[in-house]
Amino acid sequence: MNLGIRGRVAVVTGGARGIGAETARALAAEGVKLVVSDIDLVAAEAVAGEIRAQGGQAIGVRCNVTDKAEVRDMAAAGVEAFGAVDILVNNAGFNKDRYLTKMAETEWDSVVDVVLKGAFHCSRAVLPGMMERQWGRIVNISSRSVFGNPGQTNYSAAKMGLIGFTRALSLEQAKFGITVNAVAPGFVETELMQANPGYPKLRELALAKNPVGFLGAPDDIASAVTFMASERARYITGVTLYVTGGRFSS
Numbered sequence: 001m002n003l004g005i006r007g008r009v010a011v012v013t014g015g016a017r018g019i020g021a022e023t024a025r026a027l028a029a030e031g032v033k034l035v036v037s038d039i040d041l042v043a044a045e046a047v048a049g050e051i052r053a054q055g056g057q058a059i060g061v062r063c064n065v066t067d068k069a070e071v072r073d074m075a076a077a078g079v080e081a082f083g084a085v086d087i088l089v090n091n092a093g094f095n096k097d098r099y100l101t102k103m104a105e106t107e108w109d110s111v112v113d114v115v116l117k118g119a120f121h122c123s124r125a126v127l128p129g130m131m132e133r134q135w136g137r138i139v140n141i142s143s144r145s146v147f148g149n150p151g152q153t154n155y156s157a158a159k160m161g162l163i164g165f166t167r168a169l170s171l172e173q174a175k176f177g178i179t180v181n182a183v184a185p186g187f188v189e190t191e192l193m194q195a196n197p198g199y200p201k202l203r204e205l206a207l208a209k210n211p212v213g214f215l216g217a218p219d220d221i222a223s224a225v226t227f228m229a230s231e232r233a234r235y236i237t238g239v240t241l242y243v244t245g246g247r248f249s250s
């Protein structure tokens, strides 16, 4: 299938590793020019360099998505390098798990901020250009944890909030040729998961509970995001695509 996005320009936040890096690679394979954006510039530049080495076009940009000025500069860098930003993947995120009764206010705030305020700042930075050109794609990375995981009140609430954000923004932008969708991954083996102190046990549990009998790879999520970001998905907006191997509950 020709996805019809050759020559488009995408920003992937948190693009330096894991799901974001794989999404950047998948979009580049479709001929999309990439702004690989991350709080970790060295790693973002490494992914951008890898894409260029494969014959694609990409730049690495340092950007903390919770910082409005950095987000504005990052979007401007994309426009300066490639003339526009057509696709935004709001992927930057992390979890700070603790039972609510023990959770520090900073643990609540940082997770809610990176997920929700990050999507707010990044979407606002790129939407005016998309509206002007009457074409755009925003794909928000939510999570299966919206169904509730113990120890993740902050993360589950933020990722569910991102689904509400997706629905509302999709309605605001539909008339401008801009779609806004969410992709909600289940357990995917990335550094974020491996950083969890309970990782081996978590992995075992996730495997036991997974209907398809295996755990997802970053590429499984990247494929779904790339389709949602494509011309072929023009009639899909406001939805959440669960890429979880059939697992929905906690």
Ligand SMILES: NC(=O)c1ccc[n+]([C@@H]2O[C@H](COP(=O)([O-])OP(=O)(O)OC[C@H]3O[C@@H](n4cnc5c(N)ncnc54)[C@H](O)[C@@H]3O)[C@@H](O)[C@H]2O)c1
Binding pocket: 013, 014, 015, 016, 017, 018, 019, 020, 037, 038, 039, 040, 063, 064, 065, 066, 091, 092, 093, 094, 095, 114, 141, 142, 143, 144, 184, 185, 186, 187, 188, 189, 190, 191, 192, 193
């Ligand atoms: N791995 C999973 O199983 C899983 C499941 C569901 C949802 N997700 C979501 O997918 C997204 C990517 O997760 P991953 O597993 O690839 O994580 P990861 O930790 O491997 O990569 C996340 C990237 O985001 C960057 N980042 C963190 N804070 C940032 C900030 N403030 N500004 C800009 N960049 C920032 C990090 O530097 C890192 O490169 C996250 O939103 C995560 O919540 C992951």
